[in-house]
Amino acid sequence: MENIIIVGAGLVGSLLSVYLARAGFKVSVYDRNSDPRQVNLQSGRSINITLSERGFRALDAVGAGDTVRELCIPVCGRIMHARDGELTYQPYGNNKEAIYSIGRDDLSKALVNFAQKHENIEFYFNQKCIDIDLPTARLKLQDLQTGEITQVQADRIFAADGAYSPVRYKMQRLKRFNYSQEYLDRGYKEIIIPAGNEGNWALEKNAIHIWPRDSFMLIGFPNLDKSFTLSLHLPYEEEISHNSTASPDALQNLFETYFPDIWPLVYPNLGDYAKKPVESMITIKCFPWSYQDKVLLIGDSCHAVVPSYGQGANAGFENCQLLTQCIEKHLGDWQTAFKEYETLRKPEMDVLAHLCLEHFTVLRKMVGDRKFIERAKIERKLQEMNSEYASLYYNISFTSMSYSEALRSERIHQEIISEFAEKNLKSEVSV
């Protein structure tokens, strides 16, 4: 039986272990962090995860979907909070289509637990990858509890070791390895709003709450424990920025001016807000993803995206499924399998990266932009009349249409909708 090492027991690493074990391989998963089932650290690393159609499809294919569904809160649309407190509801679809909010840690634990049940999967925690020899698929690991350094070797290594992947750093030195890391010029800090007085969600729970203020925004996700996670997204260095709101007074002033309706809930829960680091957001692109038939990058290590579209985990899960299909199609010929997988998926992940960056602007600006809201209404109406006429967001979140196909379709629709919207606005103005 062929031995496979996966570096990283995160979302993609643990799901991939299941896929590979089911395909008949012996899988060892090494992770630098502690077993997520034994600790309860708020990693603070991420906005809540949202799962959607393509993510669940990949989870269901190995029977992990229902376990995960139990930990999710369905979210059927966005509630936009204007400065004067007015709320506008924007449903994602015409038929209560939902995306699913889940805590990153909850999802991670669930997947490790699910994988652990398989007899051919072993997890090793507190094992930091400190070097990799690519041609021999040999890994040098340091036990972070004992300091001990060991070497392990496999027939193949899959690096699901995240945006700061040590394996990718090593591959970056290879000739003809293209690579880019690009940080967003904005960062975020989180504020947790606990369950309300009567033990219930303090805000409408089946929605994502957005306070879009053009160059900055606040966004809130419901959690299973009835709390809400708010993320305050600000530029690093503009007039209104993390720098300019570092003092408690300045922060209060920001909320009272721009987010007055939520300040009474935020104020008692600020905790050590000032001391929290600003979380940054990165887009990673590289190519190739594979080294011969020995090593393959997967997940954020080769295509990290900014979290605006809630698609990072979904794309990662989808890729576990697609990769396994390629491996099974070319059984034994790993290099062909890797090449086919990376050639198929690289353009898709590039489109996703683009959509995620663009969607940040959409989220920040949307409520203030009357044309955008008008357009969304027209899109829903068109889709009601003709189901093929789905919006970009719909195709991304509620179908498994490829990202590139969704973008192509959007570009065709856009022109038509622009005409509609123009007419609509004019006729309203003339009333």
Added chain:
Amino acid sequence: MENIIIVGAGLVGSLLSVYLARAGFKVSVYDRNSDPRQVNLQSGRSINITLSERGFRALDAVGAGDTVRELCIPVCGRIMHARDGELTYQPYGNNKEAIYSIGRDDLSKALVNFAQKHENIEFYFNQKCIDIDLPTARLKLQDLQTGEITQVQADRIFAADGAYSPVRYKMQRLKRFNYSQEYLDRGYKEIIIPAGNEGNWALEKNAIHIWPRDSFMLIGFPNLDKSFTLSLHLPYEEEISHNSTASPDALQNLFETYFPDIWPLVYPNLGDYAKKPVESMITIKCFPWSYQDKVLLIGDSCHAVVPSYGQGANAGFENCQLLTQCIEKHLGDWQTAFKEYETLRKPEMDVLAHLCLEHFTVLRKMVGDRKFIERAKIERKLQEMNSEYASLYYNISFTSMSYSEALRSERIHQEIISEFAEKNLKSEVSV
């Protein structure tokens, strides 16, 4: 007196040492390679360097220009070789304006020699940078001859350690450090054609020779020792590629089909062509270039470009001058000096990277493209009538106009010239 370390005694590192010593600092330069004055290695790393106006301006400002000029061969235009052997001469300017071809090693030696004369500059060779502590500007070095590891510390470190900069690898791990490395999908191999029978250049010496064949090309530069360096640029993997011409027969077939006029000179000088590695070409972009007031990237370490435009060294030299101006303007306030320098130069280097990539296509395709030749003629005529009407190539190579200004000016001119060219072609066709 403030102590400065420069990592890298290459072209930019050695010129920078001169600038900084003249500005009153004590400079130590560490390089992993052997003293270029003691060895005579063909590094094989680079096409010949071409120096132009802006490079010489920066060399002359510290009195190094004339030493360098003695080692150069002036080149006043391109001689294009068609498949049937027809030669077309394209002068760079109307007044015998020249760029200057020089061997990379010759230039490197000359600059180290020149710098070495300054009492406040010390060079240390065979010293490989294996780590840097950014906040303290401390460098860990390994002596490649003895294996000994030492630490050195300075008030500030300038990393002129090239496209594969170890200092930049360290900075890459910092939050909000944007970085990209992009390889060209073509590589090259060099063939040296020695002096001809009568001890003279085998081809016209005051020109660059080009055999443009659309998806690939051959290009030749004159050397001071009366040899020519030919570089064969091919895709890695297309129908006509380095792979497909690996065998002697296939290579002969390529030359006899596409470069028949030069084959008699190439054939006796192929040497171990098949064993030579294909040289790759990389574009590096990153930002910021500085770490606090402690460390600054300079030269290829932060803005390597592909060598098509012959501007890499020129831009690097120009940057030594500009950086020193910023340092002297904000004397003692290094962080402000670094910020001003990087803010001024980053957009310029991005424009240069773009121009260099574009120019590769120009070089590969130019002779086959009748419109291009027509356009070049019109450009020279326009410039004859109005000296402000210089071509992009002219402004880049024969002025010190900023790269971005040259590009802006080009875009304005382009439309006008397109009209001219269209009319011209039509009138010819109608004859």
